[in-house]
Each structure stands twice: as C-alpha cells, then as structure tokens.
Amino acid sequence: MFAIQPTSAEPIYRQIVEQLRRLIAGGQLVAGELLPSVRDVAGFHAINPMTVSRAYGMAETEGLLERLRGKGMAVAATTRSTATQAQRMALLEPQLQDLARHARELELPGDAVLRRLGRLLEE
Amino acid sequence: MFAIQPTSAEPIYRQIVEQLRRLIAGGQLVAGELLPSVRDVAGFHAINPMTVSRAYGMAETEGLLERLRGKGMAVAATTRSTATQAQRMALLEPQLQDLARHARELELPGDAVLRRLGRLLEE
DNA sequence: CCATGTGTATTAATACAACAATACACCTGG
DNA sequence: CCAGGTGTATTGTTGTATTAATACACATGG
Incomplete structure (x- = not known):
C-alpha cells in the first residue's frame, strides 16, 4: 500500500x-x-x-x-513487463552520484561505504 | 566555493x-x-x-x-578537527537506507549496485 | 435503474524559498 | 582616523509548491 x-x-x-x-x-x-x-x-x-x-x-x-x-x-499495458537491468540502474544513478559526492566530502573510505551498503542490501 | x-x-x-x-x-x-x-x-x-x-x-x-x-x-574552534569515521558514516546513513530501499523496489541485484557505486567512488 | 464506487476539476489556505533594496553595527588595516 | 571590508536585521514582493475542502461527472454492477 x-x-x-x-x-x-x-x-x-x-x-x-x-x-x-x-x-x-x-x-x-x-x-x-x-x-x-x-x-x-x-x-x-x-x-x-x-x-x-x-x-x-x-x-x-x-x-x-x-x-x-x-x-x-x-x-499501463504498454509497459514492457520488466525494464532491463540497465534501465533500472539508470533510475538509481542520480542517487548514486549524490551518495558518492557526499562520501567524498566526508572523506570516507570507499570500502567502508560499500560494506555498509552491502549489509543494508541483504535485509 | x-x-x-x-x-x-x-x-x-x-x-x-x-x-x-x-x-x-x-x-x-x-x-x-x-x-x-x-x-x-x-x-x-x-x-x-x-x-x-x-x-x-x-x-x-x-x-x-x-x-x-x-x-x-x-x-568553529570547538570542532574536534575530524569526526571519527563512525560519526561521519552516521551522517551518510539515511541516504544509504533510502538507496537500499529503492534498489529493492527496483529488484536490482545487490552486487550490481555495489559495483556501480564502487566505480563512482574511485573518481 | 440507481446506489456505490471510480477519478478529478476547482478553489482556497498555507507555507516556503528566493530575491531585492536598504540600512545598520562592527572591525580591520593603511 | 576612516575607507572599506565583514555579517545581519528589516521589510516587502514574487513565484511556487503542497495540501486540503468541496462538489462534480461518470461507469459499474446487482
């Protein structure tokens, strides 16, 4: 809902x-x-x-x-049942770029960010 | 600037x-x-x-x-020169959670998201 | 047929962001 | 000292965004 x-x-x-x-x-x-x-x-x-x-x-x-x-x-019926993975990834791209910029501003190590995100994606 | x-x-x-x-x-x-x-x-x-x-x-x-x-x-002088990594990571946490939720709604494989983010973080 | 369920056009209330133009209080630095 | 640099308070205007309240048109389906 x-x-x-x-x-x-x-x-x-x-x-x-x-x-x-x-x-x-x-x-x-x-x-x-x-x-x-x-x-x-x-x-x-x-x-x-x-x-x-x-x-x-x-x-x-x-x-x-x-x-x-x-x-x-x-x-809508015209919707191809599921977009390709590349198309779906494109919808996430702006958010990914913002995240990367903020992580850089915070001087955070890339692998630390990736580890945390990896854990969140598992749930 | x-x-x-x-x-x-x-x-x-x-x-x-x-x-x-x-x-x-x-x-x-x-x-x-x-x-x-x-x-x-x-x-x-x-x-x-x-x-x-x-x-x-x-x-x-x-x-x-x-x-x-x-x-x-x-x-400000009172600012401890650099926050601990955990403190800095906390500032990124909300954005990470949003990203994880959106990736799930898009049914995107976690490793694909991680790979893309990893590339963005290298630049 | 018509009660009941759709979505929505219209209007209004409210809040917010940004800009503009001043004027002000304050300190620096030659 | 004082010209020129800070940030800021004030007032007003403009444009836009968001949500809400109400009433309406329309199709379904027993």
Missing part, C-alpha cells in the same frame, strides 16, 4: 509517483494490475484523496498507469 | 549548510579556517547574499561556524 512518510521533506505525491516508477520497472507491479483506490490509499495513510489523485494523474501522464473508467487505475 | 545547484529541488541555503557539515566533519575545512564572504559566494553563484547569510547563520547556531567580527565566518 505504498511506503509513505508524511513527515518527510519530500512531497507525498512525489513519493508515490517515484515509488510507482520503481515498482513497475522492477516488475513488482505487472501490467493490468489494479491499484488501490485513491480513497483507500488516502484513508489508510490519513492524507487527502486529492494528493493521491495528483500522483496517479502524473503517473498516467508519464505513461505508467491507465484509467479504467469506473474501475480505477491500472498499470 | 561550494557546489550549488540552483535548479535542484533542495533549497540553496540547505545545500550550503549540509555541505559545510560534511566538509568540516571530513576535515577538508579545518578549525579556524576563514570562509569566503557572503558577497563573494553570492556573486560567484549569482544568488542573493541573504541566502548565503542565512546558511552561515544556521551553521553558526549549529555550532559549526564562528563569527569573527569584522573578518567574517570561520570554522
């Missing part, structure tokens, strides 16, 4: 859109799959339905979702 | 503060070192001097910087 942190600095609607991008690219959401309704998501997280609608709307504009009138939003 | 991206979603003043945190923790800015004046930084990046002043002011409140009246801002 989406991982949303209302306290985060990142806007809620963008948290949802970006999560959709990744979950669809990664194949955890498959083409045709029906998403939870805006009211369900909003009720569950105690946020405004329009905030969810805005996220869904942007995802539709982006071609990620499709409107099924009267039924709700579904993962 | 600070790495500032005026187009970024992150506010300019916060980019500066966070960069100061890391550069000081990492030891690239040493206690007593004089920072460039607000007018210099503002002129160089074509931003408002008050935006830089705001960042400096927050850094001073945080204990990172000291006001030297008539001279400018300097790295």
